Amino acid sequence: MTARATLPDMEPADLVEETRGETRVLRLSGRLTMARVGAVDRALREIQPDGRDLVVDLSAVERIDTAGAWLVYRLIRNWTKAGVHATVENASADALALIGKVGEHDVPMRIRPDRGHPLVRRLAEIGDFVIRTADTFGNFLGFLGNTLVALARLLLNPRRLRWHAISRQMEVVGINAIGIVGLMSFLVGIVIAQQGAVQLRQFGAEVFTINLVGRSVLRELGVLMTAIMVAGRSGSAFAAQIGSMKLAEEVDALRTIGVSPTEALTIPRLIATAIMMPLLSFYAAILGIIGGALFSWVSLGIPIITFIQRTQEVVPLTDLWITLIKAPVFGIIIAVTGCYHGMQVTGNAESVGFRTTAAVVQSIFLVIVLDAFFAVFFSALGWI
Amino acid sequence: MAGAPVIRVSGLVNAFGEQVVHDGLDLEVRQGEIMGVVGGSGTGKSVLMRSIIGLQPPRAGEIEVFGHDMCALSAAEAADVRRHWGVLFQNGALFSGLTVAENIEVPMREYYDLDEALMDEIAAYKVGLVGLPQEAGPKYPSELSGGMKKRAGLARALALDPELLFLDEPTAGLDPIGAAAFDDLIRSLRDTLGLTVFLITHDLDTLHAICDRVAVLADKRVLKVGTIPELLEFEHPWVQEYFSGPRGRAAAQASERG
Numbered sequence: 001m002t003a004r005a006t007l008p009d010m011e012p013a014d015l016v017e018e019t020r021g022e023t024r025v026l027r028l029s030g031r032l033t034m035a036r037v038g039a040v041d042r043a044l045r046e047i048q049p050d051g052r053d054l055v056v057d058l059s060a061v062e063r064i065d066t067a068g069a070w071l072v073y074r075l076i077r078n079w080t081k082a083g084v085h086a087t088v089e090n091a092s093a094d095a096l097a098l099i100g101k102v103g104e105h106d107v108p109m110r111i112r113p114d115r116g117h118p119l120v121r122r123l124a125e126i127g128d129f130v131i132r133t134a135d136t137f138g139n140f141l142g143f144l145g146n147t148l149v150a151l152a153r154l155l156l157n158p159r160r161l162r163w164h165a166i167s168r169q170m171e172v173v174g175i176n177a178i179g180i181v182g183l184m185s186f187l188v189g190i191v192i193a194q195q196g197a198v199q200l201r202q203f204g205a206e207v208f209t210i211n212l213v214g215r216s217v218l219r220e221l222g223v224l225m226t227a228i229m230v231a232g233r234s235g236s237a238f239a240a241q242i243g244s245m246k247l248a249e250e251v252d253a254l255r256t257i258g259v260s261p262t263e264a265l266t267i268p269r270l271i272a273t274a275i276m277m278p279l280l281s282f283y284a285a286i287l288g289i290i291g292g293a294l295f296s297w298v299s300l301g302i303p304i305i306t307f308i309q310r311t312q313e314v315v316p317l318t319d320l321w322i323t324l325i326k327a328p329v330f331g332i333i334i335a336v337t338g339c340y341h342g343m344q345v346t347g348n349a350e351s352v353g354f355r356t357t358a359a360v361v362q363s364i365f366l367v368i369v370l371d372a373f374f375a376v377f378f379s380a381l382g383w384i
Numbered sequence: 385m386a387g388a389p390v391i392r393v394s395g396l397v398n399a400f401g402e403q404v405v406h407d408g409l410d411l412e413v414r415q416g417e418i419m420g421v422v423g424g425s426g427t428g429k430s431v432l433m434r435s436i437i438g439l440q441p442p443r444a445g446e447i448e449v450f451g452h453d454m455c456a457l458s459a460a461e462a463a464d465v466r467r468h469w470g471v472l473f474q475n476g477a478l479f480s481g482l483t484v485a486e487n488i489e490v491p492m493r494e495y496y497d498l499d500e501a502l503m504d505e506i507a508a509y510k511v512g513l514v515g516l517p518q519e520a521g522p523k524y525p526s527e528l529s530g531g532m533k534k535r536a537g538l539a540r541a542l543a544l545d546p547e548l549l550f551l552d553e554p555t556a557g558l559d560p561i562g563a564a565a566f567d568d569l570i571r572s573l574r575d576t577l578g579l580t581v582f583l584i585t586h587d588l589d590t591l592h593a594i595c596d597r598v599a600v601l602a603d604k605r606v607l608k609v610g611t612i613p614e615l616l617e618f619e620h621p622w623v624q625e626y627f628s629g630p631r632g633r634a635a636a637q638a639s640e641r642g
């Protein structure tokens with residue numbers, strides 16, 4: 001015992017086997033605490049009952065906690081089950097109390113829910129996926145329909161609109177995005193002008209860079225880049241906010257108070273996004289043109305004033321209409337997708353992350369699909 | 385029972401913007417005692433606990449736990465201190481992505497080299513120890529009732545058999561029988577493991593049943609620390625109302641009978 005006391009603090013607890021007449025004696029010593037029982041546990045699993053009686057001697061144990069007590073209890077239990085007479089010797093009162101205490105709660109327990117055979121699980125996952133995908137599609141359409149009905153009802157009775165929430169969301173979705181959307185479009189304008197100039201120079205037609213920049217930015221890229229940025233910034237925020245509120249039962253609380261979550265959460269976000277998207281898209285297009293103009297001036301020597309005049313000549317007004325028609329639709333899609341996924345959150349924090357990702361990926365995907373439809377539609381109208 | 389101080393707080397000042405929560409608060413918790421902390425809602429009990437465990441950097445004052453200055457810990461010291469305490473938050477704060485059993489295994493995995501099988505066994509008896517049925521082990525926190533979450537949080541706090549236990553309203557949300565069993569559990573762990581407990585509670589029965597001393601938080605500091613009889617003598621309107629009001633008297637009678 002004195003020797004033990006001089007050993008360093010991290011010395012593991014120790015297990016020594018002796019024989020005393022016909023009895024096997026296991027002498028445990030040192031600190032039988034969770035920090036040190038790892039090795040003893042492994043050693044004890046190696047030792048098998050051999051018919052002789054067993055005595056577990058705890059006289060040299062300095063300190064014991066529930067982990068140590070569990071090892072002693074488990075040893076006695078297993079060996080008794082194997083028909084061996086097993087006893088504890090020289091245990092302090094506290095040690096006995098602890099051994100008794102952990103013994104009271106010795107019930108086999110599963111650590112994780114049963115997951116079944118791996119192969120069955122795979123198949124089940126595939127099945128789940130198919131059902132879920134079909135469900136998601138139906139649910140999403142349902143959610144969209146519900147939201148639009150609620151929107152129509154509110155527009156007929158505009159006093160129930162939550163103007164405060166709408167203006168707050170307009171700030172978050174629109175005003176706060178001005179910097180990043182502007183910078184991005186400006187850079188895109190430069191890139192397009194640069195690429196256009198390089199290619200068109202081969203035909204000596206650099207001046208058509210203006211057509212390229214003006215039309216593509218105003219008709220397609222301005223609104224598309226803005227939609228992607230808003231989906232990334234705000235669609236994800238909607239999903240995460242509403243998802244966390246669902247986890248904290250805030251959405252249920254709203255319902256029980258009699259406030260419809262659609263009216264209080266979805267509609268303000270939807271209206272704000274639908275209003276801000278056209279504004280942001282127009283602004284993005286203007287900055288894209290400015291970027292292109294600056295590049296053309298610096299690198300092709302086209303004066304800014306010429307650039308603007310020519311833009312007026314070659315860009316038809318329908319390009320602007322197309323952007324202004326597409327933008328609110330994209331905004332609605334982004335807001336509804338974000339809110340829908342937020343509302344689908346259940347259970348745990350992981351689900352918030354999963355839904356946030358899904359909201360962004362799906363809204364960008366839907367925006368691009370719709371954009372393709374719009375392209376076909378407008379060209380059929382003759383707005384080429 | 386008058387051991388060395390485990391927690392020592394002196395001159396603690398905590399404030400959120402303009403609102404001063406603590407102003408020159410002193411408190412000492414000794415080895416092996418169960419220290420009850422009481423005070424009205426919003427008097428800063430949870431904030432005091434968060435300061436002591438280092439989650440809320442104080443504006444001024446000193447905090448020592450196990451003799452370490454909590455405001456100037458090296459990474460190794462911090463790990464050493466954290467290994468020796470367990471914390472139960474007011475709302476449980478279970479990891480939502482893990483089952484109850486996995487939650488209990490998190491601190492063991494972090495600090496010790498134990499076999500998977502042993503950790504599972506330890507998690508199993510801890511679940512039983514705090515009074516959860518064994519079906520609760522493989523459940524996720526979102527599938528538990530409010531009281532079960534409390535118990536699961538306690539099981540995680542007890543996972544490492546800590547020397548110091550911080551409990552924020554452990555019996556709130558438990559049924560009275562469960563709360564009494566909880567009191568027994570804490571007391572027996574203290575007696576067998578020599579635990580020191582920092583116990584925030586509004587439960588007068590718990591105070592009478594297990595607390596060695598009680599600290600009363602009011603007027604932004606610890607107004608008085610003492611045994612319940614000492615506090616009964618203390619002339620302060622809030623303290624008198626607290627212990628001698630109808631609920632206080634009922635709890636006192638119950639503890640005399642028990």
Ligand SMILES: Nc1ncnc2c1ncn2[C@@H]1O[C@H](COP(=O)(O)OP(=O)(O)OP(=O)(O)O)[C@@H](O)[C@H]1O
Binds near residue numbers: 429
């Ligand atoms: N993160 C925070 N930011 C601002 N103020 C806070 C913050 N946390 C707590 N407070 C304020 O500090 C005060 C004390 O809060 P605390 O949570 O400690 O109360 P408590 O004594 O634990 O109350 P209860 O018994 O209701 O749990 C309250 O007035 C609260 O508003």
Ligand SMILES: [Mg+2]
Binds near residue numbers: 429430431552
């Ligand atoms: Mg609190």
